[in-house]
Amino acid sequence: MSHAETHSHDHDHDHKPKGFVKRWLMTTNHKDIGTLYLIFSLAMFILGGALAMIIRLELFQPGLQFVQPDFFNQLTTMHALIMVFGAVMPAFVGFANWMIPIMIGAPDMALPRMNNWSFWILPFAFTMLASTFFMDGGAPAAGWTLYPPLVLQGGQNLAFVVFAIHMLGISSIMGAINVVATIMNMRAPNMGYLKMPLFVWTWLITAFLLIAVMPVFAGAVTMLLTDHYFGTSFFNAAGGGDPVLFQHIFWFFGHPEVYIMILPSFGIISEIIPTFARKPLFGYVSMVYATAGIAFLSFIVWAHHMFSVGMPLGGELFFMYATFLISIPTGVKVFNWVSTMWKGAMTFETPMLFAIAFIILFTIGGFSGLMLAIAPADFQYHDTYFVVAHFHYVLVSGAVFAIIGGVYYWIPKWTGNMYSERLGKIHFWWSTISVNVLFFPQHFLGLAGMPRRIPDYSVQFADWNMWSSIGGFAFGLAQVFFCVIVWRTIKGKGTTKATDRVWEGAKGLEWFIPSPAPHHTFQDGAPVNDKHLAHVSSH
């Protein structure tokens, strides 16, 4: 079917529900739900970022100036919970909702009503989580890792935190089931598994990770709940329990969780790089295998977060070697992206700039990850700012940069308006420079001996903390600027109309429907022509 036919056909069915409640609260439309997820994620990103600003303000110089130590611990805990479960994960679900059905030629997600419920749980869960700030004793202050016995001292907030986590887990599992059901059952005829865009592949694998580990986390926090309120002793040594058991269970969830936050990023980057290099993705099949390999390995490396807990030698060796192995599939991915760029015909629009920065900065985060895997050296690195620098390189200049790059890449398709390239470039350089001023000095702080999660520090750490805070304020401001850019693009201020194809080098079904994407797409099946696809096994 030609492009023109698709266009006119879709318009016949483009009747959006009228009124706010019907359009947004009761929606079962994958695009509207995707939009809700993305807006929610942006709001949480700003909220979590605001907490980080207070943290960096307190750490601007030695001595306590603004917040009490207990409130500081509440800030670091809530910053992490909000960023992980409120900003990064929902952003990827938003991308999945918007793009997966279009990319595989499906009319919608497989389970549209459940899709609505998955989203609408989130605002309630986070309202409950944030309400703990206003309770006696305040918000949870034991870190996002919620280690007992400390977390059990928390007072009233614990029940709220546990229930919020249960709701988030239900939302994530339903979202993941929906993604799996959609990809397995709703691909258009001729859309074989190995023709799917890599973003769809990475999400399929991520969805299995979510289904596997969210129940484990729910189990762990439920045991906290019964220990606190019902007199059990799962983690209470005095009652025959084991506080370290919690750490094993938590990290059995926690390590796959960090890959849940990075695999969809790999997918987004694997869409952006070929488009702007005007060249097919290098090593598509090995990318798929590498993603699956990383997902598998994520289940057998958890105790590398626990080297200093005290483990038998055999355990330390196993987890050290297993962690080493992760760098192999991850390396394959980086080499494949560089090879995709090699001998291409590149242009450097904002999505491409963010993708390139992602590759460089994520790789730096990967390097510090390899260093942390060396158990004898980890006895020094562990729980210092070196670790803080490491995971912020992979999560901020990694996952968040991929999300921002993805927004610039697809926002013309979502809104029908081309964002301002000039503002986008300013946002890119502002973010990239400030994110490095923010996090690079934290490597030095950690190596020089500054522990993480402290509200005040010895004067020898003053200089780099000040630099880090300056970078932090600049980075925070840059993201407010990003909100302005997104707003202007949605409203069509200072923008041009986007073409259907948007990017010269773009391949994949989403670029063969109109911009903005009509409310309903592919209602009568998608015309999958191999010429339109990025990955057709022609080799």
Add this chain to the structure above:
Amino acid sequence: MNKDKSYSSSGLKIFLWVALVLLVNGSALAKSSLNMTQGVTEFSKIAYDLHMIVLWICVVIGVLVFSAMIYSMFAHRKSKGVTAAQFSHSTTAEIIWTIIPIVILIVIAFPSTTALIKMEAPTDNDGKAITMDMTVKVTGYQWKWKYDYLDEGISFLSSLKSDSNIARQIGSGINPATVENYLLDVDNPLVIPVDTNIRILLTANDVIHSWWVPEFGWKRDAIPGFVNEAWTNVKKVGTYRGQCAELCGKDHGFMPVVVNVVSKEDYANWVKLQKGEQKVAAVKNNAQWSKADLISKGKEVYNSQCAACHQTTGKGMPPAFPALDGSAVVNGSIDEQIKTIVFGRKGTAMTAFGGILSESDIAAAITYTRNAWGNTAKDVVQPKDVKKIKNS
């Protein structure tokens, strides 16, 4: 044309930025305070060496990969009029860049494995397990350390020194830079002899802590209900400072570790002195004290052990840390208050002080609180009252 120019300038900026990052990284290594310490034990040197080996391997890989990227960004850009090649895989290349990382990892695995074995299962040159010359038990409390010299029967608490503690309060008006060893000094440091194999047993009384002196090359968690084992042999006399490295609540940032490593002779003298002081403490525990003495000693104990939570004003930080000024417990039955201090309050941050403080210190602190602020009890608690409850 204009557009092309802006693309090339952004590429240049990427290059300059990466160069700057590498340069900062390079210059950082020149100053030791920005890098990991080489420390004063075999382990700290091992950790440093491994750190440097892997760091340089990463730098080399990074330079190669990023150079290829940067070259490509300049050479393979549309504005140069190139047409994109359409190759999409190369089995040879993919095998090569899978094999090379495997080889590098094996190269890193060897020294890491040797180092771990040395730390966890130490042997001498003949392959026999080495013997430990002495044992120190480290117990983590919110927010102080307790050191027990198991062979000598010496035991004491080590908490943040009061000048740091005063300066770190919000609105103290004291510039941290004017406080010597701000946040890294304690009232009673751990004292150990140089060139001695020391077994260190770690546990905790309330929540998980982590005992860390960077110069010794490791940190190890102190976990309630567990006894963790580590060891060290310090090669150089000196004072070494570290901090608790596992989030342990409100004052996690304020429980430093300070270790004085002294010559073997100085250590022997120090042990003698400590044993003498313990005899004095035993006499104090059996003595009948005057009210004035109890209150003045009690104020000292209260400010170092209780004020972190209950505040010097006795106002506490409700609801987690209740006020003692006007408290029903402090103004109520003496026995109830002694029980609270000696056995703690389950499910709260109130530690059982029975095993931490001497009977005379507990009696003094209780007497002080019952007479301080607006409290009306105004009575006296003697060490023998505490002993009676402790042994009940």
